[in-house]
Amino acid sequence: MAIVVKGADVAGSIKEDIRVRITELEKNGKKPKLMMISVGDDPANASYERGILKVFGELGIETEKTVLDAGISQEGFDEAFTGVNEDSSITGILVFRPLPKPLSIEFAAKTIDPRKDIDCMGYYNQAALSMGRKDCYYPCTAEAVIRFLKYEKIDLAYKNVVVIGRSIVVGRPLVSMLISENATVTCCHTKTRDISDRISNADIVVTAAGSRALLKGEMLKNASPNLFCIDVGINMREDGKGICGDIDFETVEPLCEKITTVPGGVGSVTSTLLAEHVVRGAEQM
Amino acid sequence: MAIVVKGADVAGSIKEDIRVRITELEKNGKKPKLMMISVGDDPANASYERGILKVFGELGIETEKTVLDAGISQEGFDEAFTGVNEDSSITGILVFRPLPKPLSIEFAAKTIDPRKDIDCMGYYNQAALSMGRKDCYYPCTAEAVIRFLKYEKIDLAYKNVVVIGRSIVVGRPLVSMLISENATVTCCHTKTRDISDRISNADIVVTAAGSRALLKGEMLKNASPNLFCIDVGINMREDGKGICGDIDFETVEPLCEKITTVPGGVGSVTSTLLAEHVVRGAEQM
Numbered sequence: 001m002a003i004v005v006k007g008a009d010v011a012g013s014i015k016e017d018i019r020v021r022i023t024e025l026e027k028n029g030k031k032p033k034l035m036m037i038s039v040g041d042d043p044a045n046a047s048y049e050r051g052i053l054k055v056f057g058e059l060g061i062e063t064e065k066t067v068l069d070a071g072i073s074q075e076g077f078d079e080a081f082t083g084v085n086e087d088s089s090i091t092g093i094l095v096f097r098p099l100p101k102p103l104s105i106e107f108a109a110k111t112i113d114p115r116k117d118i119d120c121m122g123y124y125n126q127a128a129l130s131m132g133r134k135d136c137y138y139p140c141t142a143e144a145v146i147r148f149l150k151y152e153k154i155d156l157a158y159k160n161v162v163v164i165g166r167s168i169v170v171g172r173p174l175v176s177m178l179i180s181e182n183a184t185v186t187c188c189h190t191k192t193r194d195i196s197d198r199i200s201n202a203d204i205v206v207t208a209a210g211s212r213a214l215l216k217g218e219m220l221k222n223a224s225p226n227l228f229c230i231d232v233g234i235n236m237r238e239d240g241k242g243i244c245g246d247i248d249f250e251t252v253e254p255l256c257e258k259i260t261t262v263p264g265g266v267g268s269v270t271s272t273l274l275a276e277h278v279v280r281g282a283e284q285m
Numbered sequence: 286m287a288i289v290v291k292g293a294d295v296a297g298s299i300k301e302d303i304r305v306r307i308t309e310l311e312k313n314g315k316k317p318k319l320m321m322i323s324v325g326d327d328p329a330n331a332s333y334e335r336g337i338l339k340v341f342g343e344l345g346i347e348t349e350k351t352v353l354d355a356g357i358s359q360e361g362f363d364e365a366f367t368g369v370n371e372d373s374s375i376t377g378i379l380v381f382r383p384l385p386k387p388l389s390i391e392f393a394a395k396t397i398d399p400r401k402d403i404d405c406m407g408y409y410n411q412a413a414l415s416m417g418r419k420d421c422y423y424p425c426t427a428e429a430v431i432r433f434l435k436y437e438k439i440d441l442a443y444k445n446v447v448v449i450g451r452s453i454v455v456g457r458p459l460v461s462m463l464i465s466e467n468a469t470v471t472c473c474h475t476k477t478r479d480i481s482d483r484i485s486n487a488d489i490v491v492t493a494a495g496s497r498a499l500l501k502g503e504m505l506k507n508a509s510p511n512l513f514c515i516d517v518g519i520n521m522r523e524d525g526k527g528i529c530g531d532i533d534f535e536t537v538e539p540l541c542e543k544i545t546t547v548p549g550g551v552g553s554v555t556s557t558l559l560a561e562h563v564v565r566g567a568e569q570m
Binding site: 109110122123124126127129130131132157158159160166168172173175176179182183184185186187188189191192193194197198200201 | 394395407408409411412415416442443445451453460461464467468469470471472474476477479482483486
């Protein structure tokens with residue numbers, strides 16, 4: 001039976017560290033603070049925001065939200081963004097995206113203070129990430145995967161990792177981060193000939209495709225017996241009752257050494273990483 | 286016997302296209318112009334510069350070079366860079382890097398006009414590349430690999446590509462570009478357990494490690510019979526007489542369908558791509 005690596009445990013260890021760092025900041029008279037920026041009030045963001053408020057509340061990190069008029073002009077948005085960007089009491093900025101059309105994120109992405117760019121929306125951090133620099137912020141969901149591996153004390157040198165999915169927010173940055181961590185990485189996607197063949201000799205498989213039961217046990221015939229399967233997918237369950245990941249848990253679990261679940265896995269670590277980034281922002285100011 | 290795909294042929298087809306586009310630009314009263322910026326006069330850049338001048342001369346594209354004092358201050362460099370960046374007669378900028386210490390490229394990377402950033406040194410283009418956007422400039426050497434594949438009319442969907450090397454200028458951007466082109470990509474490097482295992486079922490192998498005879502015939506046992514091997518490496522030959530690539534040509538050539546050589550391969554296309562970018566810069570102005 002595989003060990004289920006729990007998001008709550010990974011998040012818990014990060015929170016412990018965050019608490020120490022907040023105490024340290026307080027000694028120096030510094031205070032982390034998150035500003036969320038939303039244009040209009042998209043209900044799609046509600047559950048994400050609730051998750052953030054819960055974690056930040058638990059850690060005692062201040063949050064504020066700027067809700068801009070749904071019909072705001074580009075100049076108005078850029079001006080409001082600049083105000084937040086230049087406010088020295090704000091140590092992290094989260095813009096709920098995508099912005100309603102025809103607003104563009106361009107100006108914000110170009111000008112955001114890299115130290116406040118906690119969700120890696122700015123060109124500087126995206127460029128730094130793609131160049132393999134480790135002093136930048138990573139997109140939280142992709143970083144959460146790395147944190148699961150670190151929590152399990154896995155050294156990625158000489159390990160084969162398969163990432164299924166090539167999205168801008170998870171698959172692509174994850175490939176870059178894993179290469180920086182010395183993993184040998186294969187990126188599979190909808191145009192891959194034979195994913196099970198690409199998984200041969202894999203030590204770690206990460207599913208981030210958003211496709212229910214994408215990874216099945218029969219695909220793991222030639223994978224390592226010490227396989228770790230990490231599920232980043234979020235899909236509606238077939239019966240409509242809640243969410244599930246990309247991994248067909250029933251058939252995959254018996255064939256690997258470690259596995260994560262959805263819910264209860266990667267998704268439950270992202271808000272904690274956002275909090276960590278806001279604290280890091282404060283440390284850098 | 287493998288077909289040797291020649292850099293001169295690939296460059297030739299790009300030059301043909303460039304000539305048509307320059308004629309088109311002239312009709313609209315536009316003119317491409319490259320500005321090279323060098324701090325001091327590093328002899329390491331001499332052969333690169335000679336190659337550029339040869340290609341640009343052949344195509345009739347104007348070039349100019351700004352040589353800044355080796356002891357220039359950061360402010361002085363940034364100011365000189367801004368002058369070139371804002372000069373509307375310049376449609377492409379090439380800064381010879383690395384800059385001598387302690388000069389930083391930071392300001393230039395942040396402010397360069399994306400349309401003039403022909404060598405992908407700016408954050409905007411690096412970010413766009415990593416996000417899989419195709420409207421940006423790619424680093425020329427990595428792009429040259431893609432052009433060899435396009436010249437051979439290879440559709441990368443459902444193809445397995447192995448990239449050996451993870452440098453900032455070739456390996457990493459190439460991985461990102463290949464994913465955008467629908468290839469299933471594996472990135473191997475010095476911390477890869479067994480490169481020959483990772484090559485199993487590969488359709489294309491790109492060597493960009495800078496390590497003589499890194500890829501040997503014995504490593505290709507399970508690769509596709511239609512294998513295309515592309516060599517980006519540049520190394521001194523063992524006998525000291527000239528350069529060679531990363532591929533052990535003698536043992537690899539009999540086992541693949543197509544192959545490139547060093548010299549005469551990828552390296553001979555990069556200056557032509559730089560010219561293409563300067564022309565594209567002019568088209569966007």
